[in-house]
Amino acid sequence: MSDDGPNDSPTAGRTIGWGVLATGKIARKVATDLALVPGAELVAVGSRRPGPAQAFAASYGSPATRAHDSYEALVADPAVEVVYVASPHALHLEHARLAFEAGKHVLCEKPLTVTVAEAEEMVALARQHDRFLMEAMWTACHPVVRAVADGLRAGRFGTPRHLHAELGFVVDAPPEDRLLDPALGAGAMLDMGIYPLTLAHLLLGEAEQLTATASLSASGIDLDIAVAGRYPGGALATMNASMTSWSSRAASIATDRGRLDLADFHHPTRATWTPYDAGGSNDATSVAAQQDVVGVEPVIGVGYGNEVAEVGRCLRAGLRESPLVPHAQTLTLMRQMESVLASVGVTYRPSPLPS
Secondary structure, three states: OOOOOOOOOOOOOOOEEEEEEOOOHHHHHHHHHHOOOOOEEEEEEEOOOHHHHHHHHHHHOOOOOEEEOOHHHHHHOOOOOEEEEOOOHHHHHHHHHHHHHOOOEEEEOOOOOOOHHHHHHHHHHHHHOOOOEEEOOHHHHOHHHHHHHHHHHHOOOOOEEEEEEEEEOOOOOOOOOOOOOHHHOOOHHHHHHHHHHHHHHHHHOOOOEEEEEEEEOOOOOEEEEEEEEEOHHHOEEEEEEEOOOOOOOOEEEEEOOEEEEEOOOOOOOOEEEEEEOOOOOOOHHHEOOOEEEOOOOOOOOOOHHHHHHHHHHHHHOOOOOOOOOOHHHHHHHHHHHHHHHHHOOOOOOOOOOOO
16 A cells, blocks of 8 residues: 555644554543544454444444454554554554554554664655654643643743652553563553653653662562652652552652642643742741643643643644654653663563554
């Protein structure tokens, strides 16, 4: 098939046809928000078996949404302009390759792959086929996170000195589940730790040093991991991810003028800025009036809709990567995760080449 995808010329306001590859939990969440995005239409879904694809299309699509019983049929669908790859981490490169070779653009669920080498290969494939590629790191597209980052860069909140973020939940699943199976890219860092690590990168800049400690399973994956980092200007960060405990999902950024709090940084509706009086102490008498920090744009659904909207904006503009989630940023975070995991004894084998 030609590398010229459907509706590939930049046209403001045109509808983007989406295909969803794989029908798991995250695909259902993204499809729910996709339905709320103007100019985005779920035109097809693909699964390895016909039943799940048909059920997904009936639940999240329209009567016109097609259900394909193979990924090859999905990427060959002429109405699909961009494929959302929602398969397990270790299969991302294989499935993105299918999409690129069929002339489709790709939004790939995070992490992009399980190794840096595979991530670099995926980026190279996108460039080879002249297709758009974005990691589905929706945090970087979230209006509230963007508002906090913009405010920090502008100096409105003072100089950041420390960030803390944590994300985790109890994984009660069989060993073959994608969250626990090393062959599928399981582990707390790749599935959960990527979020606090990304938040620190967005708000503080590129890490200068990262150190970690972890608790490993018998199969060799990280069940719990704690990371400490030093960032530009001497700012520090502490970041936790857990598959064995219920995290607060909170984040806070302490500055020399006050504190920014996100009660649930994973799905924020606002941030709270608490300024402190100059020369005061860390008690209630020194706290000035709190202020809400919200985004200029609305949050679409629970936030996944904003990454869908960003893909549409980029495609209509003829871009091949998003300025909010550029390839360089994705690769930087992949290198950080691979290095941190190696330091605690976790490595992943490259995915097998497609037959």
